[in-house]
Amino acid sequence: MALIEGLNAALTLELPRIVFYCDYFPIYQFVTGRWNPKQRKIEALVDQVTQLREKFTYCIPSLVARNDVKFAFKLAREAIVSQVNRSTDTSAEGSLYETCVICFEEMSIDEIFSVDGCMHRFCYSCMKQHVEVKMLHGMVPKCPHEGCDCELKVDSCSKFLTPKLVEIMKQRKKEASIPVTEKVYCPYPKCSALMSKGEVSEYSRSSAIDVGRSGSRKCIKCNGLFCIDCKVPWHDNMTCFAYKKKYPNPPGEDLKLKTLAQRNMWRQCVKCNHMIELAAGCYHMTCRCGYEFCYTCGAEWKEKKATCSCPLWDDGHIIYDSDEEFDEEFDEDSEDEDYYESDSDDYY
Structure with missing residues (x-):
């Protein structure tokens, strides 16, 4: 869509010959015809680009590395930020409006979210989509602003997230807080709770389980006993080797x-x-x-x-x-x- 807008701007300026640069490999493959879009929406956009290119006497795409055009992104973002408008609209009973720097929609400031810490501002809709995508791929959501590493707080995000997504966000933050070597998951399929080794050991000791002499542990959520060494439900009076020998095949x-x-x-x-x-x-x-x-x-x-x-x-x-x-x-x-x-x- 940005490419289409750029081509239309070039036509408005009556530029007959242009070269447009792609730093995103799939788009370059689409516009050069090397790839055929499988999605109808993308196919329609590619067709629109093709029609616009035919209006120029010379219109060629060029692939560049993203690192080579960082300065262009920096200038573009600075231009976007400069367009933020917080002026009072007297025709709307004195309501304050602000332009979201992601979607460029003018929103009431009541629908603008301010990230704690860095104070970067985006509309609720864009923030919700940003957080959803990050969590969908197992990542802890951070501020969408380029180069900002400020992590989003669960309590703040509850303003635009559903209760279910809030719980998923809490889970993502917990997963990120536990080192890889310390992560333990309950082996019972109906539970699968995430715990740290220290957390589960302390809980097991409080439940009068001898964690020093055996690998027995108790899940902090379902209270099910399991073996910390071979990650299966607890095999009483049987070593891990004997258990694997007796049950070589999975359930x-x-x-x-x-x-x-x-x-x-x-x-x-x-x-x-x-x-x-x-x-x-x-x-x-x-x-x-x-x-x-x-x-x-x-x-x-x-x-x-x-x-x-x-x-x-x-x-x-x-x-x-x-x-x-x-x-x-x-x-x-x-x-x-x-x-x-x-x-x-x-x-x-």
């Missing part, structure tokens, strides 16, 4: 899950064994335990770099087919769903 429910996973091409994290489904984005996956791997072959990612030669993404997973598809991601119980992130926010 019936696990077999059904694995069959379903094979049918839907889900992947299982080799570190924590949680099942993962790629909803959208690239094939660089980050499990909720922190383990990073390639969704295609399972190879580990090290220092944000792939150790395999698989393609980074597929066009069909980059952009949602419809708004409803995005909304459905939050229809399931948040405790039973795992959300994962790509290495680049640009793909969402």
Whole structure:
């Protein structure tokens, strides 16, 4: 849409020859005809770009690295911020209005959210979409302003989030607060509560469980006993080795899950064994335990770099087919769903 607006502006200025630069690879592939859009909305936008390009005597796209045009983004954002308007509209009974720097809509200041700490301001609608997308991919939401690392507070975000999304945000913050090596998940399917090793050990001691001599622990949520070493329900009077030898095959429910996973091409994290489904984005996956791997072959990612030669993404997973598809991601119980992130926010 920004490209279409730019092309229309160039036509208004009667510029016959132009080169427009793309720092986003998928858009460059679309406008050059190398990729065919699978979504109707994107196809309509690409067709509109094609029609506008035909009105120029010379109109060529050029692909550039985002780092090479950082200065342009900086100038654009400064121009956007300069357009913020807090003047009084006397025709609207003295109400104050402000332009959201994300959607450019003029909103009543009652619908503008101010981020605690940095005081950057955005409308409730844009903030809600921003927070939803971040949480959908297992990330702790931060201020949308470029380069700002100020984390959003749950209490403040409750102004524009539903109670269910508030609970998901609390879960995301808890996941981020526990180091990867300290994370423990309850093995009982109906619970799956997240705990830290220290937290679960302290709770088990208060419940008169000898945590020093055995691997027995008690879940802080469902009170179910489980083994901290092999991450299964507690096997009384049996070592972990003996338990695995006696029960080499997974339970019936696990077999059904694995069959379903094979049918839907889900992947299982080799570190924590949680099942993962790629909803959208690239094939660089980050499990909720922190383990990073390639969704295609399972190879580990090290220092944000792939150790395999698989393609980074597929066009069909980059952009949602419809708004409803995005909304459905939050229809399931948040405790039973795992959300994962790509290495680049640009793909969402």
